[in-house]
Amino acid sequence: MMQYPQITIPPRSEHLWRYTPWKRVHPTKVEEMPKADPIKFSHGEESEMHDSEEIARAFIHSVSPICRKITLSDETVEVDLRCSGHICAGEMSIESKGHSNLVIRISGDAGWAGLRVTGSVSGTLSIAYINDLASDAHFLKCEDWEILRDSTLEFATLSAGGFLNKSDIRFDLIEKGSEIRTGIASNGYGSRHDDHHLEIKHSVGHTDSSLVMHATCNDSSHSVGTGLLTITEGADGSDAGQVFRNLLLSEKSRAEAIPELEVLADDVKAAHGAASAPIDVNQIHYLASRGLSNEEASALIVEGFLMDAFREIKSETVVSALRTRLLVHLECLMNG
Amino acid sequence: MLSIENLHVSVEDTEIIKGLSLKINLGEVHAIMGRNGSGKSTLASVVMGHPDYEVTSGTIMFKGQPLEELEVYERARAGMFLSFQYPSSIPGVQVGTFLRKSVAAVRGEDAPSAREFRKELKAHMEALEMDKSFLSRYVNDGFSGGEKKRLEILQMLLLNPTLALLDETDSGLDIDALRVVSDGINSITPTAGCLLITHYQRLLDHVKPDFVHVMIDGKIVKTGGPELAAELESKGYDWLEE
Numbered sequence: 331m332m333q334y335p336q337i338t339i340p341p342r343s344e345h346l347w348r349y350t351p352w353k354r355v356h357p358t359k360v361e362e363m364p365k366a367d368p369i370k371f372s373h374g375e376e377s378e379m380h381d382s383e384e385i386a387r388a389f390i391h392s393v394s395p396i397c398r399k400i401t402l403s404d405e406t407v408e409v410d411l412r413c414s415g416h417i418c419a420g421e422m423s424i425e426s427k428g429h430s431n432l433v434i435r436i437s438g439d440a441g442w443a444g445l446r447v448t449g450s451v452s453g454t455l456s457i458a459y460i461n462d463l464a465s466d467a468h469f470l471k472c473e474d475w476e477i478l479r480d481s482t483l484e485f486a487t488l489s490a491g492g493f494l495n496k497s498d499i500r501f502d503l504i505e506k507g508s509e510i511r512t513g514i515a516s517n518g519y520g521s522r523h524d525d526h527h528l529e530i531k532h533s534v535g536h537t538d539s540s541l542v543m544h545a546t547c548n549d550s551s552h553s554v555g556t557g558l559l560t561i562t563e564g565a566d567g568s569d570a571g572q573v574f575r576n577l578l579l580s581e582k583s584r585a586e587a588i589p590e591l592e593v594l595a596d597d598v599k600a601a602h603g604a605a606s607a608p609i610d611v612n613q614i615h616y617l618a619s620r621g622l623s624n625e626e627a628s629a630l631i632v633e634g635f636l637m638d639a640f641r642e643i644k645s646e647t648v649v650s651a652l653r654t655r656l657l658v659h660l661e662c663l664m665n666g
Numbered sequence: 667m668l669s670i671e672n673l674h675v676s677v678e679d680t681e682i683i684k685g686l687s688l689k690i691n692l693g694e695v696h697a698i699m700g701r702n703g704s705g706k707s708t709l710a711s712v713v714m715g716h717p718d719y720e721v722t723s724g725t726i727m728f729k730g731q732p733l734e735e736l737e738v739y740e741r742a743r744a745g746m747f748l749s750f751q752y753p754s755s756i757p758g759v760q761v762g763t764f765l766r767k768s769v770a771a772v773r774g775e776d777a778p779s780a781r782e783f784r785k786e787l788k789a790h791m792e793a794l795e796m797d798k799s800f801l802s803r804y805v806n807d808g809f810s811g812g813e814k815k816r817l818e819i820l821q822m823l824l825l826n827p828t829l830a831l832l833d834e835t836d837s838g839l840d841i842d843a844l845r846v847v848s849d850g851i852n853s854i855t856p857t858a859g860c861l862l863i864t865h866y867q868r869l870l871d872h873v874k875p876d877f878v879h880v881m882i883d884g885k886i887v888k889t890g891g892p893e894l895a896a897e898l899e900s901k902g903y904d905w906l907e908e
Binding site: 610611612613615616617618619620621622623624626627630631633634635636637638639641 | 714715716717718737738739741742743747748750753754756757758759764767768771772804805821825
């Protein structure tokens with residue numbers, strides 16, 4: 331297997347690297363493999379992870395000094411990932427059986443943080459990721475998930491921290507009856523650049539997927555949402571939907587929302603959509619008529635828009651954790 | 667309390683209201699009836715301050731103050747309430763959160779404590795026959811027509827306005843829901859002025875108006891008592907246009 335230095339730097343023409351090229355993601359110079367401090371995991375056993383030929387995964391694997399394994403079985407677990415130092419990295423594998431909730435909070439003042447995750451779901455797993463990194467951090471996250479027979483993964487992310495974020499998340503529905511429900515909420519402010527690439531692959535038929543990404547874009551922030559939905563040949567009876575919505579709050583902010591479909595089976599349902607718009611004046615008027623100032627009304631609409639990304643997530647534990655953190659984050663922003 | 671003098675209102679250079687005058691005092695119930703497009707909803711929207719409508723001439727005074735000096739949220743805090751014909755949905759915002767924020771904003775220092783608020787809310791929801799699961803749903807998101815109207819009336823009861831503008835609150839309601847909503851309206855009218863905008867007599871069977879006004883082509887062309895509504899029900903509007 332090729333290791334990081336042998337892997338060709340991907341061109342910007344690739345869907346995955348169009349808006350945040352590898353050169354911008356790498357913490358130093360692309361040919362270098364700098365020394366990284368370990369991410370501090372509050373949970374997990376020591377473990378090892380296989381290498382990868384995908385450049386970002388290979389890079390994190392090469393520089394990461396730590397790998398942790400988290401095994402869940404009918405439980406709710408909160409995991410803190412503390413990132414500190416100039417450059418830090420870590421790998422984490424997750425295995426879940428039964429009905430579990432996992433709340434992962436990523437925080438710290440690292441200049442650059444890299445996290446690679448692999449996961450396997452048997453049963454139902456609901457995950458809340460909360461990116462709460464310092465506002466000048468660069469963050470790279472790569473994930474690969476397999477969902478087994480009659481199993482469900484609820485995957486929710488609140489992306490509120492960091493200055494430059496790139497996440498590349500891939501889900502594979504590998505057995506019949508498997509389902510993935512994904513909700514991503516990204517809050518853009520200042521010059522924050524937040525790039526989420528999500529691939530969902532229906533490898534077999536009678537599998538369901540839904541992806542909702544909501545991004546609010548204020549100041550001169552830049553949000554990117556790219557999705558690749560693949561329904562493989564013979565995966566009949568698959569049902570898939572992707573929707574990307576951006577709420578534009580300033581003239582200088584930018585948002586890209588690009589869902590792509592690759593459907594190779596005949597008997598499937600596959601839908602996708604993308605929309606970018608400012609706040610609806612009728613919503614503002616409605617809230618103002620209930621006594622909220624324009625500023626208060628806008629803040630409530632933004633909060634609701636972000637929470638609405640999680641409408642498909644059934645786990646109250648996960649939704650409650652996300653709501654609590656979002657409210658704290660928005661209040662901190664409002665108070666400077 | 668509300669005094670409108672020779673009001674003219676336009677939307678994108680099209681004049682909708684063409685010289686309307688109306689006075690509503692505390693404790694009075696006024697009903698405005700008229701065909702679609704006669705300007706009834708425009709009147710409610712412009713009094714509440716919707717940005718799409720431009721007052722080209724005339725005056726609107728509320729509690730002795732020119733309304734043009736007040737932002738929309740200031741009108742609400744001054745005691746004005748509009749029950750919308752088509753209330754906006756606010757996805758992601760739970761009804762309970764929204765009501766708490768709204769009550770705190772409008773009632774200010776007089777806002778109830780968290781415990782008192784819950785007690786008040788429970789009493790009003792029971793009176794309106796609303797299930798408590800309403801509170802965790804998103805504001806008007808996926809609501810039926812009747813559910814939206816009940817939520818509007820619940821807000822009115824919690825905000826306890828001195829002037830309530832009710833824009834076709836009876837539309838989308840079945841007979842039982844109409845009775846429940848009417849009871850809610852009747853509970854505030856002793857201490858508030860009320861303007862009912864409606865197409866039908868049926869709401870006025872439950873909420874007795876002191877005055878009925880007929881609006882045609884942006885003007886009030888006739889004013890009478892409750893008997894005028896019954897006359898309109900049987901004769902239509904043609905005789906008023908002649």
